Amino acid sequence: MRTIHRNRRAARRHRKCSLPCCSGSLRRLVTACTWGAGVVLGWPANALAADEAQELSTSSTQREEVSRPAQSETPVVALTHSARGPSAPGYGASAFGSGTLALSGDVRDESQLGGGIRVWGTPIERATLLAEAVRRDNGEMAPALSLQVCFWNDPSWAFGALGRFKSEGFAEIEGEVELGLLGSYDAAATHVDLNAIVGRGFDEAETDGELALRVGRDVWGGLRAGVESRVRYRLTGDRALPGGRQWDIVAGPQLSASFDRFFASLLTGPTTVGVVSGVGWEGLLTFGGVL
Numbered sequence: 001m002r003t004i005h006r007n008r009r010a011a012r013r014h015r016k017c018s019l020p021c022c023s024g025s026l027r028r029l030v031t032a033c034t035w036g037a038g039v040v041l042g043w044p045a046n047a048l049a050a051d052e053a054q055e056l057s058t059s060s061t062q063r064e065e066v067s068r069p070a071q072s073e074t075p076v077v078a079l080t081h082s083a084r085g086p087s088a089p090g091y092g093a094s095a096f097g098s099g100t101l102a103l104s105g106d107v108r109d110e111s112q113l114g115g116g117i118r119v120w121g122t123p124i125e126r127a128t129l130l131a132e133a134v135r136r137d138n139g140e141m142a143p144a145l146s147l148q149v150c151f152w153n154d155p156s157w158a159f160g161a162l163g164r165f166k167s168e169g170f171a172e173i174e175g176e177v178e179l180g181l182l183g184s185y186d187a188a189a190t191h192v193d194l195n196a197i198v199g200r201g202f203d204e205a206e207t208d209g210e211l212a213l214r215v216g217r218d219v220w221g222g223l224r225a226g227v228e229s230r231v232r233y234r235l236t237g238d239r240a241l242p243g244g245r246q247w248d249i250v251a252g253p254q255l256s257a258s259f260d261r262f263f264a265s266l267l268t269g270p271t272t273v274g275v276v277s278g279v280g281w282e283g284l285l286t287f288g289g290v291l
Contacts, residue, residue: 069222069258071190074291075120075128075148077256077265079230080193080214083160083182085128086290087151093119094263094288100271105278108242110139111276118288126150126160137242137274140169141242147225148182158184162197176201180210189218198235206237214254222258227251248272250282262289 002213013168052248071077074092075085080149086092097115100107123129130146146164167175180197182253209232217227229251240247250270264287271282 004197018119057090061258069224069263070261070288070290071222071224071258071263071265072255074263074288075130076255077263078118078214078284078286079228079250080212081148081160081162081195082183082193083150083158083184084153085126085148085160086122089122089125090291091121092288093117093291094286096284096286098282098284100274100280100282102275103270103279103281105243105280106276107280108274108276110274111170112135113240116141126153130164132172136166136168142167142169142172142175150182153250156185156187158186158247162195166199174201174203178204178210190220191216203236204237204239207234207235209235216254216256224256224258226254227268228254232273242274243272243276248275252282261291263287 010135043244049071058226067261070082071091072082073086074094075081077094094121095117098113100112100114109263114135118130118132118134120128120130126149130144130148132144132146133141134144136142146162148160148162150158150160162180162182164178164180165175166178169179176199178197178199180195183194185192189212193212193214195210195212197211197212199208200206210230212228212230214226214228216224219225229249229279231247231251232251233247240246246269250269250271250273252267254265254267256263256265264285266283268283268284269281271280274280
Protein backbone atom coordinates (compact mmCIF):
# COMPACT_ATOMS: atom_id res chain seq x y z
CA MET A 1 0.00 0.00 0.00
CA ARG A 2 2.80 2.41 0.86
CA THR A 3 4.33 1.73 -2.53
CA ILE A 4 1.03 2.47 -4.24
CA HIS A 5 0.61 5.76 -2.33
CA ARG A 6 4.20 6.80 -3.19
CA ASN A 7 3.57 6.11 -6.89
CA ARG A 8 0.33 8.14 -6.78
CA ARG A 9 2.11 11.10 -5.08
CA ALA A 10 4.92 10.95 -7.69
CA ALA A 11 2.39 10.96 -10.52
CA ARG A 12 0.63 14.01 -9.02
CA ARG A 13 3.97 15.85 -8.66
CA HIS A 14 4.80 14.97 -12.27
CA ARG A 15 1.50 16.39 -13.47
CA LYS A 16 1.89 19.57 -11.46
CA CYS A 17 5.48 20.19 -12.61
CA SER A 18 5.50 19.08 -16.23
CA LEU A 19 2.28 20.63 -17.54
CA PRO A 20 3.13 24.28 -16.69
CA CYS A 21 6.59 23.79 -18.15
CA CYS A 22 5.18 22.42 -21.36
CA SER A 23 2.58 25.22 -21.52
CA GLY A 24 5.29 27.94 -21.19
CA SER A 25 7.38 26.39 -23.93
CA LEU A 26 4.36 26.15 -26.15
CA ARG A 27 3.49 29.82 -25.59
CA ARG A 28 7.04 30.91 -26.36
CA LEU A 29 7.00 28.82 -29.52
CA VAL A 30 3.69 30.28 -30.67
CA THR A 31 4.90 33.84 -29.91
CA ALA A 32 8.13 33.31 -31.89
CA CYS A 33 6.25 31.86 -34.86
CA THR A 34 3.73 34.71 -34.81
CA TRP A 35 6.48 37.35 -34.68
CA GLY A 36 8.41 35.68 -37.48
CA ALA A 37 5.31 35.41 -39.63
CA GLY A 38 4.55 39.08 -39.02
CA VAL A 39 8.05 40.08 -40.10
CA VAL A 40 7.99 37.86 -43.18
CA LEU A 41 4.52 38.90 -44.24
CA GLY A 42 4.82 42.56 -43.20
CA TRP A 43 8.11 43.32 -44.95
CA PRO A 44 6.69 43.16 -48.50
CA ALA A 45 3.69 45.21 -47.43
CA ASN A 46 5.93 47.87 -45.86
CA ALA A 47 8.20 47.88 -48.91
CA LEU A 48 5.18 48.20 -51.20
CA ALA A 49 3.81 51.06 -49.12
CA ALA A 50 7.19 52.84 -49.26
CA ASP A 51 7.36 52.38 -53.04
CA GLU A 52 3.82 53.72 -53.43
CA ALA A 53 4.65 56.76 -51.29
CA GLN A 54 7.76 57.45 -53.37
CA GLU A 55 5.78 57.11 -56.62
CA LEU A 56 3.13 59.50 -55.31
CA SER A 57 5.81 62.02 -54.33
CA THR A 58 7.51 61.71 -57.73
CA SER A 59 4.23 62.06 -59.61
CA SER A 60 3.33 65.12 -57.52
CA THR A 61 6.66 66.72 -58.42
CA GLN A 62 6.15 65.88 -62.09
CA ARG A 63 2.65 67.32 -62.03
CA GLU A 64 3.98 70.49 -60.44
CA GLU A 65 6.65 70.85 -63.13
CA VAL A 66 4.22 70.12 -65.94
CA SER A 67 1.69 72.56 -64.52
CA ARG A 68 4.09 75.53 -64.93
CA PRO A 69 2.93 77.78 -67.79
CA ALA A 70 4.80 77.39 -71.06
CA GLN A 71 5.93 81.02 -70.94
CA SER A 72 7.53 80.37 -67.53
CA GLU A 73 9.50 77.50 -69.11
CA THR A 74 10.82 79.86 -71.81
CA PRO A 75 14.18 81.61 -71.24
CA VAL A 76 13.10 84.72 -73.20
CA VAL A 77 9.59 85.47 -74.46
CA ALA A 78 10.10 88.90 -76.04
CA LEU A 79 13.04 91.11 -74.95
CA THR A 80 13.92 90.16 -71.38
CA HIS A 81 15.52 86.92 -70.22
CA SER A 82 14.26 85.04 -67.19
CA ALA A 83 17.05 84.18 -64.75
CA ARG A 84 15.33 80.88 -63.92
CA GLY A 85 15.17 79.45 -67.40
CA PRO A 86 13.49 76.06 -67.89
CA SER A 87 12.89 74.08 -64.69
CA ALA A 88 14.11 70.80 -66.21
CA PRO A 89 16.13 69.61 -69.22
CA GLY A 90 14.12 70.13 -72.40
CA TYR A 91 13.82 72.00 -75.68
CA GLY A 92 11.82 74.82 -77.21
CA ALA A 93 11.48 77.12 -80.20
CA SER A 94 9.80 80.39 -81.08
CA ALA A 95 9.28 82.66 -84.05
CA PHE A 96 8.89 86.42 -83.72
CA GLY A 97 8.17 89.35 -85.97
CA SER A 98 8.24 93.10 -85.43
CA GLY A 99 7.10 96.18 -87.28
CA THR A 100 7.86 99.87 -86.68
CA LEU A 101 6.07 102.90 -88.02
CA ALA A 102 6.76 106.58 -87.46
CA LEU A 103 4.45 108.59 -85.25
CA SER A 104 6.57 111.61 -86.13
CA GLY A 105 9.73 111.88 -88.18
CA ASP A 106 11.21 108.97 -90.13
CA VAL A 107 12.08 105.31 -89.60
CA ARG A 108 15.01 103.69 -91.39
CA ASP A 109 13.85 101.26 -94.06
CA GLU A 110 15.97 98.48 -92.54
CA SER A 111 14.23 98.91 -89.19
CA GLN A 112 10.62 98.93 -90.36
CA LEU A 113 10.35 95.14 -90.43
CA GLY A 114 12.26 92.71 -88.25
CA GLY A 115 11.99 89.31 -86.65
CA GLY A 116 13.58 85.89 -86.68
CA ILE A 117 13.55 82.46 -85.07
CA ARG A 118 14.95 81.18 -81.79
CA VAL A 119 15.65 77.65 -80.57
CA TRP A 120 16.97 76.59 -77.20
CA GLY A 121 17.84 73.52 -75.21
CA THR A 122 18.65 72.74 -71.59
CA PRO A 123 21.06 69.77 -71.67
CA ILE A 124 21.63 70.02 -67.92
CA GLU A 125 19.61 71.71 -65.21
CA ARG A 126 20.16 75.49 -64.86
CA ALA A 127 22.16 75.79 -68.12
CA THR A 128 20.43 76.83 -71.35
CA LEU A 129 21.87 77.14 -74.86
CA LEU A 130 20.13 79.46 -77.34
CA ALA A 131 20.59 79.89 -81.09
CA GLU A 132 18.95 82.71 -83.03
CA ALA A 133 18.65 84.00 -86.57
CA VAL A 134 17.58 87.66 -86.36
CA ARG A 135 17.21 90.51 -88.84
CA ARG A 136 19.73 93.06 -87.60
CA ASP A 137 19.75 96.86 -87.92
CA ASN A 138 21.68 96.56 -91.19
CA GLY A 139 18.78 94.67 -92.77
CA GLU A 140 20.59 91.29 -92.90
CA MET A 141 19.71 88.04 -91.20
CA ALA A 142 22.43 87.25 -88.68
CA PRO A 143 23.05 84.41 -86.23
CA ALA A 144 23.52 84.71 -82.48
CA LEU A 145 24.59 82.13 -79.91
CA SER A 146 23.95 82.45 -76.18
CA LEU A 147 24.65 80.57 -72.97
CA GLN A 148 22.48 81.30 -69.97
CA VAL A 149 23.27 79.92 -66.48
CA CYS A 150 21.21 80.15 -63.29
CA PHE A 151 23.51 80.12 -60.26
CA TRP A 152 20.92 80.89 -57.55
CA ASN A 153 17.33 79.77 -57.42
CA ASP A 154 14.70 79.64 -54.68
CA PRO A 155 10.88 79.90 -54.76
CA SER A 156 10.97 83.71 -54.89
CA TRP A 157 14.34 84.81 -56.28
CA ALA A 158 16.65 83.68 -59.06
CA PHE A 159 19.94 85.08 -60.33
CA GLY A 160 21.95 84.12 -63.37
CA ALA A 161 24.43 85.18 -66.04
CA LEU A 162 24.29 85.48 -69.81
CA GLY A 163 26.98 85.32 -72.48
CA ARG A 164 26.13 85.97 -76.13
CA PHE A 165 27.89 86.34 -79.48
CA LYS A 166 26.04 88.28 -82.19
CA SER A 167 27.36 88.26 -85.75
CA GLU A 168 26.73 90.91 -88.40
CA GLY A 169 25.73 88.25 -90.91
CA PHE A 170 25.96 84.55 -91.75
CA ALA A 171 28.94 85.19 -94.04
CA GLU A 172 30.66 87.60 -91.63
CA ILE A 173 32.76 86.91 -88.58
CA GLU A 174 32.55 90.46 -87.26
CA GLY A 175 30.05 91.13 -84.54
CA GLU A 176 29.91 91.78 -80.82
CA VAL A 177 30.10 89.93 -77.54
CA GLU A 178 27.61 90.59 -74.75
CA LEU A 179 27.89 89.69 -71.08
CA GLY A 180 25.15 90.29 -68.56
CA LEU A 181 23.55 89.57 -65.19
CA LEU A 182 19.99 88.33 -64.87
CA GLY A 183 17.56 88.58 -61.98
CA SER A 184 14.01 87.32 -61.49
CA TYR A 185 11.40 87.60 -58.76
CA ASP A 186 8.25 85.46 -58.59
CA ALA A 187 5.69 85.66 -55.79
CA ALA A 188 2.09 84.53 -56.03
CA ALA A 189 0.88 85.92 -59.36
CA THR A 190 3.58 88.60 -59.82
CA HIS A 191 6.64 88.08 -62.04
CA VAL A 192 9.58 90.46 -62.49
CA ASP A 193 12.66 89.98 -64.73
CA LEU A 194 15.61 92.38 -64.94
CA ASN A 195 18.67 92.18 -67.23
CA ALA A 196 21.84 94.31 -67.17
CA ILE A 197 24.00 93.65 -70.24
CA VAL A 198 27.17 95.16 -71.69
CA GLY A 199 28.18 94.56 -75.33
CA ARG A 200 31.46 95.23 -77.13
CA GLY A 201 31.89 95.33 -80.92
CA PHE A 202 34.95 93.76 -82.52
CA ASP A 203 35.83 96.01 -85.44
CA GLU A 204 34.28 99.35 -84.45
CA ALA A 205 35.42 99.36 -80.81
CA GLU A 206 32.00 100.40 -79.56
CA THR A 207 30.54 99.51 -76.18
CA ASP A 208 26.84 99.56 -75.37
CA GLY A 209 25.06 99.16 -72.06
CA GLU A 210 21.55 97.73 -71.95
CA LEU A 211 18.83 97.40 -69.32
CA ALA A 212 15.72 95.29 -69.90
CA LEU A 213 12.77 95.02 -67.53
CA ARG A 214 9.65 92.89 -67.64
CA VAL A 215 6.85 93.07 -65.05
CA GLY A 216 3.78 90.88 -65.35
CA ARG A 217 0.88 89.58 -63.33
CA ASP A 218 -1.27 86.51 -63.93
CA VAL A 219 -4.82 87.75 -64.39
CA TRP A 220 -6.76 84.67 -65.51
CA GLY A 221 -5.72 81.13 -66.33
CA GLY A 222 -2.63 81.29 -68.53
CA LEU A 223 -3.10 84.98 -69.35
CA ARG A 224 -0.47 87.42 -68.05
CA ALA A 225 -0.58 91.21 -68.40
CA GLY A 226 2.21 93.68 -67.75
CA VAL A 227 4.82 95.96 -69.27
CA GLU A 228 8.22 95.40 -70.83
CA SER A 229 10.96 97.82 -71.84
CA ARG A 230 14.53 97.93 -73.01
CA VAL A 231 16.89 100.91 -73.03
CA ARG A 232 20.31 100.97 -74.68
CA TYR A 233 23.06 103.54 -74.19
CA ARG A 234 26.27 103.99 -76.19
CA LEU A 235 29.03 103.91 -73.56
CA THR A 236 32.08 104.28 -75.81
CA GLY A 237 32.72 104.78 -79.52
CA ASP A 238 32.38 107.57 -82.05
CA ARG A 239 29.51 106.08 -84.03
CA ALA A 240 26.11 107.25 -82.77
CA LEU A 241 22.85 105.33 -82.87
CA PRO A 242 20.23 106.17 -85.55
CA GLY A 243 19.12 109.78 -85.29
CA GLY A 244 22.47 110.83 -83.79
CA ARG A 245 21.36 109.63 -80.37
CA GLN A 246 23.51 108.08 -77.69
CA TRP A 247 20.54 106.03 -76.48
CA ASP A 248 17.35 104.40 -77.70
CA ILE A 249 14.38 102.81 -75.98
CA VAL A 250 11.32 100.68 -76.57
CA ALA A 251 8.60 100.22 -73.95
CA GLY A 252 4.95 99.36 -73.74
CA PRO A 253 2.21 97.10 -72.42
CA GLN A 254 2.50 93.37 -72.97
CA LEU A 255 0.00 90.52 -73.07
CA SER A 256 1.19 86.93 -73.00
CA ALA A 257 -0.69 83.66 -72.74
CA SER A 258 0.09 79.98 -72.29
CA PHE A 259 -2.04 77.12 -73.54
CA ASP A 260 -0.77 73.61 -72.92
CA ARG A 261 2.86 73.61 -74.14
CA PHE A 262 2.52 76.69 -76.36
CA PHE A 263 2.75 80.40 -75.65
CA ALA A 264 2.18 83.70 -77.41
CA SER A 265 3.15 87.28 -76.58
CA LEU A 266 2.31 90.72 -77.93
CA LEU A 267 4.38 93.76 -76.96
CA THR A 268 3.54 97.15 -78.41
CA GLY A 269 4.51 100.71 -77.57
CA PRO A 270 6.55 103.79 -78.48
CA THR A 271 10.14 103.38 -79.60
CA THR A 272 13.18 105.24 -80.86
CA VAL A 273 15.01 102.10 -82.01
CA GLY A 274 15.84 102.54 -85.69
CA VAL A 275 14.01 105.88 -85.75
CA VAL A 276 16.00 108.59 -87.57
CA SER A 277 13.95 111.45 -86.15
CA GLY A 278 10.92 111.79 -83.95
CA VAL A 279 9.26 108.83 -82.27
CA GLY A 280 8.03 105.56 -83.70
CA TRP A 281 5.61 102.84 -82.62
CA GLU A 282 6.69 99.20 -82.54
CA GLY A 283 4.80 95.93 -82.26
CA LEU A 284 6.53 92.62 -81.44
CA LEU A 285 4.61 89.34 -81.77
CA THR A 286 6.09 86.05 -80.55
CA PHE A 287 4.75 82.52 -80.78
CA GLY A 288 6.47 79.34 -79.61
CA GLY A 289 6.37 76.11 -77.67
CA VAL A 290 8.35 73.92 -75.28
CA LEU A 291 9.00 70.18 -75.05
